[in-house]
Amino acid sequence: MHYVGNIIRPPSEANSILLQVTVGCSRNKCTFCGTYMGERFQIKPDDIILEDIAFAATYCKRQRRVFLCDGDALIIPQKRLVRILIEIQRQLPWVTRIGSYANAKSLNMKSPEELVELQRLGLGILYMGLETGDDVTLKAIRKGATSSEMIEMGQKARACGMKLSLTVLLGIAGTQRSDIHARETGRVITAIDPEYVGALSLMLIPGTPLYEDAVSGRFQLPDSRGMLQELFTMLSNTHMNRGLFMANHASNYLPLRVRMPGDRQAALDLIEKALAGKVDLKPEYLRAL
Known part of the structure; x- marks a missing residue:
């Protein structure tokens, strides 16, 4: 495989x-993210992508x-992406699902008909970084x-038959807007x-703008109790x-896997017990990105 730079994927895609088809992130401006610092976004050449598909085959x-x-x-672009998906179908016929990251910009650039076409060619799940539903915080982190x-883009993806996985960040609004963010x-x-x-817990990365804000005192990250309270409020709403x-996720203090809606109340009860000190939390040295 011809890998370039940092390669990331959702935990569920372990x-x-x-298959690396692009290098970096098309936006690469979020203040909390250091994954692609200094990396120029590019779409990889078709011949390299085809070689990697053949390797996988x-x-x-x-x-x-x-x-x-x-x-x-x-x-x-749609035509290039369609060719890639067709080649995956042709050379990797045993593959049952294809996934990708997505954001509001890229979803907006695809028509519903194009998304349906991609779904029919095997693109079955999109991972979208929501981070927060608070407009003030979305603007602050340059999302x-x-x-x-x-909401519009998420509903659009789902209406076109895509499964959707949203990522949200506990702590991203700091202590000041914690409750509003949740x-x-x-x-x-x-x-x-x-x-x-x-739901992941924010871990500040040296070199990012948000890290510098924290060092200067302009941003204050909630402590473990603050993160738990956010999780409780978020799940309640x-x-x-x-x-x-x-x-x-490895970053979280209290691991939860909640099947909605049936397990929701039991999860809320567990968080309340943790807030009351009746449940042990993950120690700092075991937390990771």
């Missing part, structure tokens, strides 16, 4: 074929899923979209009603018709 026959790396493969745009994020999740939600709300 056993997937990682020979050496990756036990893997049933493909994840298109890096930060936003959906930004690839490039409002909460209403996030409530507004629950509101947006409810409006989109995705199949999956992954989240009403999904089905699917999973997960807070079991």
